[in-house]
Amino acid sequence: MARFTGLRPAVSALCIALLLAACTTPGPVTETPPTSQPQQPAEPPARTITPRLAAAAEALTKMAAMQERLYRIAAPLLINNADLCKASTRNLLGFTARNRYWYPGEYNEAAGIAFDMGERLQVTGVLAGSGAARAGLRRGDNLISASGKALPVGPNASSTVGAVFGPLVASQASLALQIERDDKTRELTVPVTRACGFAIELGNADNVNSYADGSRVLVTRGMLQFAKSDEEIAYLLAKGIAHNILGHATSQRSVGTIGSIIDNLTNVRPDTSMLIGSGGIKAMPPELDAAAAQLSMYLLVRAGVGIDGAPAFWKRLAATYPATVLNGYVANYPGTAARLAAIDKATADIRAKQAAKKPVAP
Numbered sequence: 001m002a003r004f005t006g007l008r009p010a011v012s013a014l015c016i017a018l019l020l021a022a023c024t025t026p027g028p029v030t031e032t033p034p035t036s037q038p039q040q041p042a043e044p045p046a047r048t049i050t051p052r053l054a055a056a057a058e059a060l061t062k063m064a065a066m067q068e069r070l071y072r073i074a075a076p077l078l079i080n081n082a083d084l085c086k087a088s089t090r091n092l093l094g095f096t097a098r099n100r101y102w103y104p105g106e107y108n109e110a111a112g113i114a115f116d117m118g119e120r121l122q123v124t125g126v127l128a129g130s131g132a133a134r135a136g137l138r139r140g141d142n143l144i145s146a147s148g149k150a151l152p153v154g155p156n157a158s159s160t161v162g163a164v165f166g167p168l169v170a171s172q173a174s175l176a177l178q179i180e181r182d183d184k185t186r187e188l189t190v191p192v193t194r195a196c197g198f199a200i201e202l203g204n205a206d207n208v209n210s211y212a213d214g215s216r217v218l219v220t221r222g223m224l225q226f227a228k229s230d231e232e233i234a235y236l237l238a239k240g241i242a243h244n245i246l247g248h249a250t251s252q253r254s255v256g257t258i259g260s261i262i263d264n265l266t267n268v269r270p271d272t273s274m275l276i277g278s279g280g281i282k283a284m285p286p287e288l289d290a291a292a293a294q295l296s297m298y299l300l301v302r303a304g305v306g307i308d309g310a311p312a313f314w315k316r317l318a319a320t321y322p323a324t325v326l327n328g329y330v331a332n333y334p335g336t337a338a339r340l341a342a343i344d345k346a347t348a349d350i351r352a353k354q355a356a357k358k359p360v361a362p
Helices: 013-017 051-080 082-088 106-115 131-135 157-171 221-226 230-245 255-265 286-302 310-320 336-355
Strands: 089-092 095-098 122-126 142-146 174-181 184-191 193-196 199-203 210-212 216-220
Touching: 051 082, 051 106, 051 122, 051 193, 051 199, 051 221, 051 230, 051 286, 082 089, 082 193, 082 230, 082 286, 089 157, 095 157, 122 142, 131 184, 142 157, 157 174, 199 221, 199 255, 210 230, 210 255, 216 221, 216 230, 216 255, 221 230, 230 286, 230 310, 286 336, 310 336
Parallel strands: 199 216
Antiparallel strands: 089 193, 095 122, 142 174, 174 184, 210 216
C-alpha cells in the first residue's frame, strides 16, 4: 500500500496493508468517534477530466491491477501457512480499504475517476479464500458500518478506521458489515480469517527486486515484468514470507533500512535516488538465504503451488541480473548456489513426506 513522496498518509501502512487486521493506529484518535448512525459523506464537486488527470487515473488503474495480482497469488501462502507463521499469525478480515483522501495531489481526484472513490472507505482488495471473500465482499464496495458502529468518512477515515475494526476483530469470530453496492445497502457477515499477518506490497520501480522487512513483502514492478508466471511470483513471495518468519531482517539489523525502501517504493512516484548503489542494504548471508529458501518450499507446497520450476527461475534471475547489477535481487541475496542446494534438499524431503502420506512441514 502506498505513501507518496513528501506527503505520507496518516494511516499506519501496516494496519491497512495487513488486510484490516486486529491492529489500531498509534496515538490518540483526533477525529470525533463514529456514532451509531452512519455519517453522510459530502457530495463530491463536479470535476473536469484534464489530460493530466486522465493519465493519473490510468496509472492508478494499472497499479491496482498489479496489486490485485499480488494479493491473489499471496492469498493461499498467507492463509494455508498460518500455523507456520507462529507469532506473526493474525485475525484478519481479509480485505483492504481506502478512500480518495488516501491519495494526495492529482491522484486524489484521479482516484475518483479510476475507482469512483469518494468520501467513504471503499474496498480496494479482497484476499482470495478469506472470510471476506466467502462472505461475498467485492472490490468497489463502500463501507458503512461494522457491528453497528459507523465507520469514519472523509480525510481522516483511513487513520481512524483501525480503532473501530481492531477491537471487533480481536474479540469476535465474525463481523456484521454494512456496505453500499450499486447504490443499495447490503448486510454481510464476514468471518475472521487466521492467516500470516504479513502485508503484501507493490513497488513502483523498475529495478528487479523484492524486499522483506519482517512485517511486509514487497515485489517491484520490474520484478513482476521479469517473472514469466504467477508461479514465479509465488516463489518470490514465499521466500520473502520465509525471511519474515525466520526474523532475518531483525537479525541482520536491517529492518529500518529495508522498511524505508519499502515505504519509498510504495509511492506512486518514488524517490529513485534511494536506489543508488545498494540502498544501504547488507547482502544476506548464504546460510540465511538457504534457510529461507528451504522453508519457502514447504510454504509453496502447502499453498498448492508447484515447485518444480523454482530452480530454473532462480538460475534465470541470477544469470540475467547477477550480483553486479546494483539494487537487483541477486545483489541483496547473492547466495544462489546455497539457495539451490537448499531447494533440492527441501524438495527431496517434501516428496518423501508426500509419498509416505505424512504432513508436509519442515
